[in-house]
Amino acid sequence: MTHEDVPYERLAAFQGRAAATAATGKDPVNLPMIRHWCEAMGDAHPAYEGPDAVAPPTMLQAWTMGGLSGHTGAAGRSEAYDELFALLDGAGYTSVVATDCEQEYLRPLRPGDEITFDAVIESVSPRKTTKLGTGHFVTTRMDVHADGELAGTHRFRILKYAPTAGKPAKRAALRPRPVVNRDNAGFWEGVAGHRLLFQRCRACATPRFPWLPGCADCGSPDWEAVEAGGTGTVFSYVVMHHPHFPAFDPPYAVGLVELAEGVRIVSNVVGVPYDKVRIGMPVRLEFLRVDDELELPVFRAEEEG
Structure with a gap:
């Protein structure tokens, strides 16, 4: 069979x-x-x-x-x-x-x-x-x-x-597609328009990211979308060496970036060698087109001062 x-x-x-x-x-x-x-x-x-x-x-x-x-x-x-x-x-x-x-x-x-x-x-x-x-x-x-x-x-x-059996024909590897659902669709719509959106609770004003259906602080389901200014710092990071995935070229730095608005987002840190990334490094948002269909928010390291 x-x-x-x-x-x-x-x-x-x-x-x-x-x-x-x-x-x-x-x-x-x-x-x-x-x-x-x-x-x-x-x-x-x-x-x-x-x-x-x-x-x-x-x-x-x-x-x-x-x-x-x-x-x-x-x-x-x-x-x-x-x-x-x-x-x-x-x-x-x-x-x-x-x-x-x-x-x-x-x-x-x-x-x-x-x-x-x-x-x-x-x-x-x-x-x-x-x-x-x-x-x-x-x-x-x-x-x-x-x-x-x-x-x-x-x-x-x-x-x-x-x-898939055998070795597939060589072609440009695509990044994995993000899972878009009813809770985070607004975020990805923002990315498509070069806007990085987080949520803010209308009841207690607590900002949150990633997108969730309700506030973790007060439980309110009422929220508004707020556009981030795009500046932040590296709160923490890891350097990926292994395993090797198609469309990724290790080693590369994955940062937990704290935005000026107080929320944190996981993304790539670009613009400096992976071994130069450090905690506290100032970064600025930009959007990286990775293929014909997908664009992602990344953070470029900036010179201090």
Whole structure:
């Protein structure tokens, strides 16, 4: 069987099948896990500490994970997933890569909340050809409940694919395309117009980047887009030597740039050799066209004074 032999009707039949039903999180929401998460993420927001603490919203999936030992019982096991993956593996789609995820938050999770979740195979795409190879995108939706109340939804998308065989014909390599979604589309529209936009909360005036649907400080969903002036300094940086990716020519410097407005953005530092980049170096925004379709914000080092 080749990777062209699977009738799409067989794959589409998995859409809507349960991947987990009334599965139970291994632990209730608890302060130690919240603390470990915040330490790993460098998030010291006071809302995640103390007697009235809530869990960071982005921990939504963490409470559903089975760990190395997995979930026990039929509810936590997905025969539909096993069958779908066996079909794809048998057809030659043996490789897998995660592509993106989306989360919606409906209520805060607090220590003591008991977590249950239901998951469904939401969609299996028709065969797609990508730079990695040919395959099918599989999207799973998980509804997460806290003490029986819907707390949030997590969508996770993977690509099951057959790697491109042989050495491809040599051609100009393209940079990876950014993932544009409903939360960050305004940022990329700004880039297309040579404007670097960040968000500012209308309720508490806190600036934020990257773009998010709500304020991490006060929780307000009301915000405005603000154009950055373009000046900043290198807050931190790394020099990439390995691995080698097409369209990138290591070594090169990747900087965490602190803009004059107080937000930080990850981008390339250009205009000086990679080994001359240093913390505190003043930089200025410019836009770099990397191919016919893609332009990206980068930061050029400036002379001090």
